[in-house]
Amino acid sequence: MKLVFSITLLSFMLQINAQIAFQNQASIRGINEDTGIVSMGGGISFADFDGDGLDDISLGTGPGESIQFYKNFDGFFVQQDLLPIDLNFQNKSITWVDFDNDGDKDLFVASQTNGNKLFERQDDNSLVDITSSAGFVTDNMFTYGVSWGDVNNDGCLDVYISNYTLQVITNYFYLNNCDGTFSEVTDAVGLSNSPALTFCSGFFDFNNDGWVDLYIANDKTKQNFLYKNNGDGTFMDVSTSSGTDLVVDAMSVTIDDYNNDGYFDIFMTNTPNNEATTIGSTILLKNNGDETFTNVSASSGAQLNSWSWGASFFDAENDMDLDLYVSCSYDGSQGYPSYAFYENNGNETFMNSTTVGLDNTGESFASAIGDIDNDGLEDIIVINNDSSPFLWKNLTITGNDYLKIKLIGTISNADGIGAKIEVLSNGVTQYRYTMCGEGYLSQNSSIETFGVGDNTTVENVKVTWPSGVVDVFNNVTSNQLFTITEGITLSSNDFENDSKLKVLNPVNDFVYIGTDKTISKLIIYDLQGKIILDTEILGSDTKINVSNLTSGIYIGKLEFIDGILEVFKFFKI
Numbered sequence: 001m002k003l004v005f006s007i008t009l010l011s012f013m014l015q016i017n018a019q020i021a022f023q024n025q026a027s028i029r030g031i032n033e034d035t036g037i038v039s040m041g042g043g044i045s046f047a048d049f050d051g052d053g054l055d056d057i058s059l060g061t062g063p064g065e066s067i068q069f070y071k072n073f074d075g076f077f078v079q080q081d082l083l084p085i086d087l088n089f090q091n092k093s094i095t096w097v098d099f100d101n102d103g104d105k106d107l108f109v110a111s112q113t114n115g116n117k118l119f120e121r122q123d124d125n126s127l128v129d130i131t132s133s134a135g136f137v138t139d140n141m142f143t144y145g146v147s148w149g150d151v152n153n154d155g156c157l158d159v160y161i162s163n164y165t166l167q168v169i170t171n172y173f174y175l176n177n178c179d180g181t182f183s184e185v186t187d188a189v190g191l192s193n194s195p196a197l198t199f200c201s202g203f204f205d206f207n208n209d210g211w212v213d214l215y216i217a218n219d220k221t222k223q224n225f226l227y228k229n230n231g232d233g234t235f236m237d238v239s240t241s242s243g244t245d246l247v248v249d250a251m252s253v254t255i256d257d258y259n260n261d262g263y264f265d266i267f268m269t270n271t272p273n274n275e276a277t278t279i280g281s282t283i284l285l286k287n288n289g290d291e292t293f294t295n296v297s298a299s300s301g302a303q304l305n306s307w308s309w310g311a312s313f314f315d316a317e318n319d320m321d322l323d324l325y326v327s328c329s330y331d332g333s334q335g336y337p338s339y340a341f342y343e344n345n346g347n348e349t350f351m352n353s354t355t356v357g358l359d360n361t362g363e364s365f366a367s368a369i370g371d372i373d374n375d376g377l378e379d380i381i382v383i384n385n386d387s388s389p390f391l392w393k394n395l396t397i398t399g400n401d402y403l404k405i406k407l408i409g410t411i412s413n414a415d416g417i418g419a420k421i422e423v424l425s426n427g428v429t430q431y432r433y434t435m436c437g438e439g440y441l442s443q444n445s446s447i448e449t450f451g452v453g454d455n456t457t458v459e460n461v462k463v464t465w466p467s468g469v470v471d472v473f474n475n476v477t478s479n480q481l482f483t484i485t486e487g488i489t490l491s492s493n494d495f496e497n498d499s500k501l502k503v504l505n506p507v508n509d510f511v512y513i514g515t516d517k518t519i520s521k522l523i524i525y526d527l528q529g530k531i532i533l534d535t536e537i538l539g540s541d542t543k544i545n546v547s548n549l550t551s552g553i554y555i556g557k558l559e560f561i562d563g564i565l566e567v568f569k570f571f572k573i
Contacts, residue, residue: 018317018398020343022357022380026391029372030077031070036062037386039112040144041309041329041365043094044383045443048072049082049105050125053481055370055445057381059389060091060109067091067109075373082107083127089114093146093200093441099157100180101414103529108159110143110441116161120180135182141169145253147437149203149212150418151189152233153466154178155565157413157436160191160214162198170195171216190235196222200440202253204264204433205420206242207291210468212418215266217250224250224268228291243293248279252440256313257431258300258322259348262422263287264433269308269326269440272336281305282326282340286348301350304328306336310367310440314378316356318400318451320428321346327364327382339364357395362387370445376402376479378449401478403458405448407434408529410486410555411467411567415446424460425452452478469567485527487555487567501558506571509547511556515540521559527552546572 026032035042042060049056054072061067067087070077090112096105100120107119107127115138119127132138145162152158156176163169173191174182186192197219203212211229218224226244227235239245244266254267266285273280282304285293297303302324310327317323321344332338339360342350362384369378377394384390403423407416421432432448452458458476463484465471471489476482502514513519518540524533532549538561546554549572558566 018319018396018400020316020353020356021395021397022392023395024390025393026389029075029391029393030079031057031391032388033068033079034065034386034388035059035068035383036065038062038090041385041441042090042383043092043110043441044366044368044381045094045096046368046370046381046445047096047105047443048446049096049107051104054374055372055447057370058094058096059383060094060441061088063089067094072372083119084129087111087114087117092144093437093443095146095148095437095443097148097157097417097436098414099148099176101155101409103414103531108146110146110161111140112142112144112164113140115140116143116146130180134180135184136174137172137184141165141172142167144198145200145437145441147201147203147214147435148417149214149436150413150466151175151203151212151229153211153412153468155409155411155413155467157415157417158182160201160203162200162216163195164197164199164219166195166197166221168195171198171201189233190237191227193225199251200253200437202255202435202438203418204255204435205418206264206287208263208420210466212466215244215253215255217253217268219249219251223247238291242291243295244285246279246283248283249275251309252311254311254313254439255433255435256322257433258284258313258324258344259286260321260428260430261287261289262429262431263289264431266293267302267311267313267324269311271307272305275307282308282311296348300348301352302342304337304340306330306338306340309365310382310442312367312369312380312439312442312444314369315449315451316343316378316394317396317398318376318402318453319398320425320430320451320453324350325358325367325380327360327367329363329365329385331361331363358392360390362390364390366441367439368442368444371404371447371449374404374481376404376449378445399454401452401455403450403452403461403476403478404481405450405461406446406481406483407463408483408485408527409465410525410529410557411469411565412465412486414529416465416486418466420464421448422460422462423450423452423458425450425455425458447481467565467567483527485525485529485555487569488527488553490567490569501566501568503556503568503570506573507546508573509545510543511546511570512543513541513558515558517564518561519558520561523557523559525555525557527555
């Protein structure tokens, strides 16, 4: 009885007081190659680039060094040669993104010196340079950051390119034409600005109106900008009215909901007090929920006086609140901190902990979050100048549980970028907003990890997709990867809408579709997002032969001649 009691007490204490700990395991896990000398750091991606369910790592490099791609083999990494050309120059933002919605990851690489590159993944898994044919400028634009978001909710990801130069070059916004090409429409949509030293930007929905907005971080000479999406394909500058028009040496645009109020906040890195233009130290802008922000850097405790660059929110010990890691280009010998780990106290304040093993002695820049071995504890990759990276393995001892969520879009973009995820556990609701291109030259894992405390069952999971489709799940088991395909919780009863869509379920050999509008196309997906059928239709009532499909659940997407999209679910028996 005493033994049982002792074990129970120990388990309870571990749940209450998780022992947060990290260890640099870059070398033993195969990431030990120098990335070269890269002015103000290279880009970094901690995303699954080959779709095998494991987070891979991609690193920007300096002159004479080839860009580094590390494939994950059950927590250990092997460098791969993935490109048809050698990008052996200063590489900045690296984003793996399914821009053409075909179910696999394409690659965009930004460069400060040699022009940007878009590579499209082919059916044989090779990558082909389509930069010019896709409509992008091939000349050098001194690009640092790249951010993806669907500004008009048409299901195709658009891209904002941040250029760091005071020459005639401005930042550029490219609209995805949904046909493999992009159009540069910066001025036309209201995002025009004069040349600036722009490091990066972030697409997120700051006012929860269902339209993605844009925050832009500028260095030294110009204020930061917040552009509100008007919902008609144009933007309005609300920097001043929102209180986000700071003039700082802004490097990072790190977005998350640190206080679990359902509105997403902004964290920016900065230079030290003696270097900054007007405001020293890092900056945390709390979203007030009324289209304004308040600078809570000092009151929150998340104020680092150092030369800070990368920053990432994540729940280190899975206790249902977001902690914060900040990397610095100081190594600790200059009298300034070389990093910060801010543990969330759960009351809108943070405690800076220096005893968690993140002993940074490098000249560090970008950082990104992922889970190398799918153990539910998120790890940190940090790129260093003229030395090998840090891979901070999360060795936290905790009895807390987790839930990992992967999104597959059908009406929305295939990656589910721009979706809002809500997880209710033990009366606490947590929120995440899916992004692609964030922080400082970074891309975090596309898998969203929620700590859920000691709750073995999550009461409720809700996903609000960019399309407006809402999927809700109840009583979800913890400690698993939960894959959600857009529209999976919809039934035929959900389609009493403008098109009067009716789908008969279950399905044997034919899918019967009835509507009072004219259908132009039908696409059927499996639950992994793979396209099973893509066919042209011109009519309203129709039937589609699906006798060759195996038993299971499928998602259908209808396109009508008026441009409206609708999604439905059917059950093949």
